[in-house]
Amino acid sequence: MKTKKIYLNEGEMPTHYYNIMADMPNKPLPPLHPVTQQPLGPEDLAPLFPMELIKQEVSTERYIEIPEAVQELYRIYRPTPLIRATALEKALGTPAKIYYKYEGVSPTGSHKPNTAIPQAYYNKMEGVTKLTTETGAGQWGCALSFACQHFGIDLQVYMVKLSYQQKPYRKVLMNTFGAEVIASPSNLTDSGRQILGQTPDSPGSLGIAISEAVEVAMKNENIKYSLGSVLNHVLMHQTIIGQEALKQLEMTGDFPDMVIAPFGGGSNFAGIAFPFLHLNLTQGKKVECIAVEPTSCPKLTKGKFRYDYGDTVGMVPLLPMYTLGHDFVPPSIHAGGLRYHGAGVIVSQLLKDGLISARSVKQSECFAAGMLFAQTEGILPAPEANHAIATVIAEAKKAKETGEAKTILFNLCGHGHFDLHAYEQYLGGNLVDHELTDAEIEYALESLEKSIQMK
Amino acid sequence: MKTKKIYLNEGEMPTHYYNIMADMPNKPLPPLHPVTQQPLGPEDLAPLFPMELIKQEVSTERYIEIPEAVQELYRIYRPTPLIRATALEKALGTPAKIYYKYEGVSPTGSHKPNTAIPQAYYNKMEGVTKLTTETGAGQWGCALSFACQHFGIDLQVYMVKLSYQQKPYRKVLMNTFGAEVIASPSNLTDSGRQILGQTPDSPGSLGIAISEAVEVAMKNENIKYSLGSVLNHVLMHQTIIGQEALKQLEMTGDFPDMVIAPFGGGSNFAGIAFPFLHLNLTQGKKVECIAVEPTSCPKLTKGKFRYDYGDTVGMVPLLPMYTLGHDFVPPSIHAGGLRYHGAGVIVSQLLKDGLISARSVKQSECFAAGMLFAQTEGILPAPEANHAIATVIAEAKKAKETGEAKTILFNLCGHGHFDLHAYEQYLGGNLVDHELTDAEIEYALESLEKSIQMK
Numbered sequence: 001m002k003t004k005k006i007y008l009n010e011g012e013m014p015t016h017y018y019n020i021m022a023d024m025p026n027k028p029l030p031p032l033h034p035v036t037q038q039p040l041g042p043e044d045l046a047p048l049f050p051m052e053l054i055k056q057e058v059s060t061e062r063y064i065e066i067p068e069a070v071q072e073l074y075r076i077y078r079p080t081p082l083i084r085a086t087a088l089e090k091a092l093g094t095p096a097k098i099y100y101k102y103e104g105v106s107p108t109g110s111h112k113p114n115t116a117i118p119q120a121y122y123n124k125m126e127g128v129t130k131l132t133t134e135t136g137a138g139q140w141g142c143a144l145s146f147a148c149q150h151f152g153i154d155l156q157v158y159m160v161k162l163s164y165q166q167k168p169y170r171k172v173l174m175n176t177f178g179a180e181v182i183a184s185p186s187n188l189t190d191s192g193r194q195i196l197g198q199t200p201d202s203p204g205s206l207g208i209a210i211s212e213a214v215e216v217a218m219k220n221e222n223i224k225y226s227l228g229s230v231l232n233h234v235l236m237h238q239t240i241i242g243q244e245a246l247k248q249l250e251m252t253g254d255f256p257d258m259v260i261a262p263f264g265g266g267s268n269f270a271g272i273a274f275p276f277l278h279l280n281l282t283q284g285k286k287v288e289c290i291a292v293e294p295t296s297c298p299k300l301t302k303g304k305f306r307y308d309y310g311d312t313v314g315m316v317p318l319l320p321m322y323t324l325g326h327d328f329v330p331p332s333i334h335a336g337g338l339r340y341h342g343a344g345v346i347v348s349q350l351l352k353d354g355l356i357s358a359r360s361v362k363q364s365e366c367f368a369a370g371m372l373f374a375q376t377e378g379i380l381p382a383p384e385a386n387h388a389i390a391t392v393i394a395e396a397k398k399a400k401e402t403g404e405a406k407t408i409l410f411n412l413c414g415h416g417h418f419d420l421h422a423y424e425q426y427l428g429g430n431l432v433d434h435e436l437t438d439a440e441i442e443y444a445l446e447s448l449e450k451s452i453q454m455k
Numbered sequence: 456m457k458t459k460k461i462y463l464n465e466g467e468m469p470t471h472y473y474n475i476m477a478d479m480p481n482k483p484l485p486p487l488h489p490v491t492q493q494p495l496g497p498e499d500l501a502p503l504f505p506m507e508l509i510k511q512e513v514s515t516e517r518y519i520e521i522p523e524a525v526q527e528l529y530r531i532y533r534p535t536p537l538i539r540a541t542a543l544e545k546a547l548g549t550p551a552k553i554y555y556k557y558e559g560v561s562p563t564g565s566h567k568p569n570t571a572i573p574q575a576y577y578n579k580m581e582g583v584t585k586l587t588t589e590t591g592a593g594q595w596g597c598a599l600s601f602a603c604q605h606f607g608i609d610l611q612v613y614m615v616k617l618s619y620q621q622k623p624y625r626k627v628l629m630n631t632f633g634a635e636v637i638a639s640p641s642n643l644t645d646s647g648r649q650i651l652g653q654t655p656d657s658p659g660s661l662g663i664a665i666s667e668a669v670e671v672a673m674k675n676e677n678i679k680y681s682l683g684s685v686l687n688h689v690l691m692h693q694t695i696i697g698q699e700a701l702k703q704l705e706m707t708g709d710f711p712d713m714v715i716a717p718f719g720g721g722s723n724f725a726g727i728a729f730p731f732l733h734l735n736l737t738q739g740k741k742v743e744c745i746a747v748e749p750t751s752c753p754k755l756t757k758g759k760f761r762y763d764y765g766d767t768v769g770m771v772p773l774l775p776m777y778t779l780g781h782d783f784v785p786p787s788i789h790a791g792g793l794r795y796h797g798a799g800v801i802v803s804q805l806l807k808d809g810l811i812s813a814r815s816v817k818q819s820e821c822f823a824a825g826m827l828f829a830q831t832e833g834i835l836p837a838p839e840a841n842h843a844i845a846t847v848i849a850e851a852k853k854a855k856e857t858g859e860a861k862t863i864l865f866n867l868c869g870h871g872h873f874d875l876h877a878y879e880q881y882l883g884g885n886l887v888d889h890e891l892t893d894a895e896i897e898y899a900l901e902s903l904e905k906s907i908q909m910k
Contacts, residue, residue, distance in 0.1 A: 003465040004530045010458040075459045076542070076833045087531070105560065107833030109872070149830055169875035175882050176829055374631055375604055378531045378562030417564070417872035420624035427630050 004086055006248040008079035015066055018239040020274045020346060021232065022062035023281040028349045031317040032307060037455050040317055048217055048225045050126040053119065056233035064236065070118045073150060077106045077113070078240070082248035083412075087376035089396070096399035097254055098392060100412040101245045101272060102379070108173065110382065110414030111271055112143030112228055115237035119226050120147035130154040132216045133226045134184065134209030136264070137163050137336030137384065138170025139414060140228030145177035158184040158212045161204035163336040170418050184209040191215050191313040205329045206265075206340040207312035214315050229265030230310060230319075230344040238271025245409060246275050256287055256409040258395065262387040263291035263300060263358065264337045266344030272411040277355065289356040291347065292387040294338050294366075296434035297330040299323055300351060300358035302441050307454060308342055318452070321348040324441065325448030331434035333363050334422035335383035361390045362433045367426040369393050370416065382414040383422055459541055461703040463534035470521055473694040475729045475801060476687065477517035478736040483804045486772040487762060492910050495772055503672055503680045505581040508574065511688035519691065525573045528605060532561045532568070533695070537703035538867075542831035544851070551854035552709055553847060555867040556700045556727060557834070563628065565837065565869030566726055567598030567683055570692035574681045575602035585609040587671045588681045589639065589664030591719070592618050592791030592839065593625025594869060595683030600632035613639040613667045616659035618791040625873050639664040646670050646768040660784045661720075661795040662767035669770050684720025685765060685774075685799045693726025700864060701730050711742055711864040713850065717842040718746035718755060718813065719792045721799030727866040732810065744811040746802065747842040749793050749821075751889035752785040754778055755806060755813035757896050762909060763797055773907070776803040779896070780903030786889035788818050789877035790838035816845045817888045822881040824848050825871065837869040838877055 021027065030039040042054045049057070056064060066074075085098040103111035123131060131153055135141030141157040148155040157179050164171060164183040171181045184204045185192040191211035195202050202208070210227070217225035227234060242259075249255060259276050261269040269291045279285035293300050299322045307318040309326040323342040324330075330339040343351070350356045366386035373389050374380040381389060388410045399406045416423065425431045476482065485494040497509045504512070511519060521529075540553040558566035578586060586608055590596030596612040603610040612634050619626060619638040626636045639659045640647040646666035650657050657663070665682070672680035682689060697714075704710060714731050716724040724746045734740035748755050754777045762773040764781040778797040779785075785794040798806070805811045821841035828844050829835040836844060843865045854861045871878065880886045 005465065007462050010460065107829075146833060169872075169879075172875040172879045172882065173835065176826065176835065176878055178830075371631065374562075375633075378601060380628065380631065415872075417624075417870075420627040423631055424624075424627045427627065 004084050006082040006251055008244060008247060010075050010079070012247060013071065013074060013079050014240045014243040016063035017066060017236045018243060018275055018278060019059055019062055019064060019236050020277060021060045023278055024349065026349060026353055028345045029320040031319050034309060034314055034317055037318065048214065050122045050128060050224065052122040052126065053233050056236060057231060066118070067121060070121050073117050079244045080105050082245055085377055088373060091372065091376045092393065092396045092400065094396040094400045095403060095405040096396040097405065097407045098396060099249065099254070099409045101241055101409070102412045103241060104379065104412060104415035107146050108139065108142035109417060110139040110143065111238060111241060111268060111411070112140045113146060114240055114271065115228065115234045115267065116143035116147040118237050120144065120151045120153055123224055124151040124153060128153060128224045130156070130223045131226045132156045132158070132213040132223060133228065134158045134206055134213045135228070136160050136206045136339055138167050138174070138418065139337055141179065141181065142170060142173050142177070144226055144228070145174040145179035148179065149177040155179040156216065157181045158186065158209040160184055160206060160209050160336060160339070161202065162332050166334070166421055167418050184212050186212060189215045191315065194313065202329070203332050205312065207326055210311040211313035211315055214311060218315065229267040230342070232346055234267050235270035235274070235344055235346060238267045239274050241271035241411060242273060242275030245272060249409065254407045257406045258288040258290060259409045260290045260292060260388045260391050261411040262338060262384045262413060263293045263343070264384065265340050266347040268384070268411055268413045270344070270347060272409070273356065277350070280355070290391060291356060291358045292391045293358065293360050294333055294335055294387060295360045295362050296333050296436060297324065297339055298360045298436060299341060299343050301360045302436070304445050304448070305348060305352050308448060308452065310342060319345050321345055322351060323448065325444045327447065327451065328444045333434060334419060335366070335387065337384045338387065359391060361387050362435060364431055364433050365390045367423065367431060379412065380416040381412060382416045383419050385413050459539050461537040461706055463699060463702060465530050465534065467702060468526065468529060468534050469695045469698040470526070471518035472521060472691045473698060473730055473733060474514055474517055474519060474691050475732060476515045478733055479804065481804060481808055483800045484775040486774050489764060489769055489772055492773065503669065505577045505583060505679065507577040507581065508688050511691060512686060521573070522576060525576050528572050534699045535560050537700055540832055543828060546827065546831045547848065547851050547855065549851040549855045550858060550860040551851040552860065552862045553851060554704065554709070554864045556696055556864070557867045558696060559834065559867060559870035562601050563594065563597035564872060565594040565598065566693060566696060566723060566866070567595045568601060569695055569726065570683065570689045570722065571598035571602035573692050575599065575606045575608055578679055579606040579608060583608060583679045585678045586681045587611045587613070587668040587678060588683065589613045589661060589668045590683070591615050591661050591794055593622050593629070593873065594792055596634065596636065597625060597628050597632070599681055599683070600629040600634035603634065604632040610634040611671065612636045613641065613664040615639055615661060615664050615791060615794070616657065617787050621789070621876055622873055639667050641667060643667070644670045646770070649768065657784070658787050660767065662781055665766035666768035666770055669766060673770065684722040685797070687801055689722050690725035690729070690799055690801060693722045694729050696726035696866060697728060697730030700727060704864065709862045712861045713743040713745060714864045715745045715747060715843045715846050716866040717793060717839045717868060718748040718798070719839065720795050721802040723839070723866055723868045725799070725802060727864070728811065732805070735810070745846060746811060746813045747846045748813065748815050749788055749790055749842065750815045750817050751788050751891060752779065752794055753815045753891060754796060754798050756815045757891070759900050759903070760803060760807050763903060763907065765797060774800050776800055777806060778903065780899045782902065782906065783899045788889060789874060790821070790842065792839045793842065814846060816842050817890060819886055819888050821845045822878065822886060834867065835871040836867060837871045838874050840868050
């Protein structure tokens with residue numbers, strides 16, 4: 001019998017993370033010291049991260065084993081279901097087969113615990129007692145709160161002020177898991193005070209929040225820092241999503257023509273796409289992997305590939321990436337998790353090499369897609385996830401025109417139970433679209449050129 | 456391998472509802488006409504319900520088949536997982552085995568779609584184009600909105616004013632599924648105007664909201680009414696929960712010593728407990744079935760068994776039940792789904808006959824239990840579910856003292872993603888307990904005696 005939901009047993013959960021570095025034809029350029037611009041060594045990262053994560057960051061081993069304590073905590077919600085979007089297909093009248101991997105079943109409702117759990121674990125193993133981090137929409141902050149609470153680590157979260165105001169209940173959820181939550185930019189750090197000095201009413205951004213969280217870790221020997229996306233080890237932890245999806249699709253007899261995911265810093269996309277890119281790179285498969293970003297923050301489709309800071313203030317290493325500039329503050333959209341100026345290093349290199357593609361979607365189109373998805377499939381998606389859904393719907397309509405029975409897989413990275421304020425605005429006709437003009441992008445990129453002169 | 460989560464295949468989903476009426480040693484007394492006090496016939500209920508549901512309401516058949524269209528929509532989220540609360544057990548250091556059936560995976564996050572879907576379906580089959588209903592915490596309203604949207608039926612929801620104010624996002628979710636939502640008591644009905652005339656700042660209650668919704672259906676030939684608990688057919692639809700749990704427990708080799716569920720009108724409790732009571736009644740098993748209500752609305756533990764109206768204004772039939780009186784307005788607690796003055800007819804009869812038991816728990820104890828559950832198991836429970844969890848924890852601690860390895864099953868009827876305002880109050884130390892005094896209960900019951908004189 002063909003079923004709507006495809007489950008794996010807990011015993012079929014992946015036992016290793018997949019590291020795409022092993023298979024990339026062109027390895028990424030190295031991160032550089034923010035001041036000297038010299039390639040970084042592990043010792044440069046040691047004030048921020050435990051050694052095991054630094055090793056993973058630079059590893060070229062294809063598979064890295066998942067510790068048993070991490071697997072045990074994963075089993076609270078993993079393996080996650082793969083679901084055939086039969087009701088959506090029917091509503092669209094498309095011959096396309098649409099599957100989604102549903103990560104919203106995790107404790108905090110998104111894919112973020114997949115990396116929060118190992119990050120908290122490795123820190124714990126090396127004796128770390130306190131972490132700092134940033135959060136945009138709050139999904140990462142909630143995930144790390146849950147993981148830190150489990151492993152007995154204190155956590156301080158710098159939450160982008162816009163989201164802090166839009167999503168008060170995300171803060172309560174972090175408090176429930178014992179974390180301290182601070183609206184960013186704050187007066188607690190030099191970085192925050194610098195931003196507030198320039199822009200007292202700043203809505204904040206992920207770049208600013210990272211500066212604050214990193215600063216606290218740099219200045220306190222006993223505190224380390226944790227990042228929810230962008231970095232290689234973070235992307236790698238998420239590959240359990242795609243590995244599970246691959247096994248689950250095998251059970252259906254289908255294989256995807258395309259894999260689609262929202263794009264913020266890269267962990268969402270990498271998580272579902274990298275295990276399929278592995279097949280492209282090693283077995284000659286041709287799965288089209290599409291990263292979808294908001295038109296308000298189009299670094300992949302309109303940004304520039306060059307070295308830039310991962311944070312606004314310029315405290316963290318220079319990374320080779322597609323970027324709109326570290327001091328670009330994206331317009332205030334509801335998909336807070338996608339309001340980041342740059343793209344992860346690995347994903348940037350893959351895009352540069354033409355191995356993946358990217359698109360951008362307007363906010364209103366995203367919410368229209370999310371509404372249709374909720375009304376058919378019954379799950380109210382997170383605004384970030386709506387970027388993937390809008391693209392899936394466009395592809396399914398294209399398949400209807402051409403009559404091609406394409407198989408599409410996408411990452412439903414989380415539910416929208418904490419985003420009803422955004423849906424309320426959409427229903428009330430009060431949602432504003434932000435499409436950056438060419439002039440705005442040109443200005444941002446020129447400003448970036450001026451601010452970082454490479455030696 | 457023993458797993459934490461026990462799944463059934465979609466093919467193993469129950470195909471029939473279980474009707475405990477077939478097995479009850481004493482059948483319930485009949486419902487009576489609210490004015491004549493004569494036993495009701497099907498024709499008396501026809502203005503409110505489609506004939507198929509009226510038949511189910513009075514049926515004594517043991518099993519009633521679930522229509523294929525209903526099963527198809529169930530497959531969006533069913534079968535739901537049974538989960539072993541290993542992390543909670545560890546935190547408590549108890550020898551007890553704790554299992555929970557997790558109904559929060561449904562489209563609207565609670566067990567309510569289990570009956571919303573068949574109710575919408577049977578109405579659709581009989582040509583009904585519009586329904587009215589009441590909702591407390593909003594879980595029932597959301598579930599019926601989803602089901603009506605699927606089957607193309609318009610819906611008007613009277614939402615208890617207290618919840619309407621406390622949980623604005625529940626309203627948005629209903630709007631997302633196309634429903635119209637009205638704060639009750641409202642000025643749209645005679646019932647609402649009557650209450651507002653007496654108590655202009657009334658926080659509302661389920662009893663009042665029922666009066667309003669029923670009035671609209673009574674006065675409009677094309678509109679029928681739908682109820683989310685209390686009635687026999689509603690309780691019966693929920694028995695798919697316990698039937699699934701029974702199969703899943705068989706897979707583990709365990710059998711419950713006790714089954715615990717929150718109690719509002721009875722559907723939550725009936726859903727998980729009735730299939731086990733079936734074994735008690737027909738196979739000599741001795742599963743202890745415990746219904747848990749708030750101390751602020753203790754109809755099972757301190758109410759009186761007698762005929763009373765199901766609504767505040769006295770428009771619906773007189774039902775033989777444990778009640779605090781139809782005009783009793785429960786204190787404003789966060790478990791809005793449990794703020795109902797009476798208990799379903801079948802459950803009342805079972806309690807009277809000593810076949811089940813009941814307890815009450817204070818609000819603060821419930822939230823403390825919910826916090827511990829979230830921190831260990833990773834799921835933030837609905838305030839209603841916390842009543843079951845508090846009782847489970849008390850039993851697990853008792854098992855620790857006695858050393859008995861009891862097996863406990865409970866219904867985790869929903870998540871608390873829309874209840875973070877309540878958790879915020881708890882975390883801030885601002886949650887107030889409401890325990891009714893004996894004098895308050897005596898007054899309520901005397902008032903009931905005066906208001907309904909049985910002929």
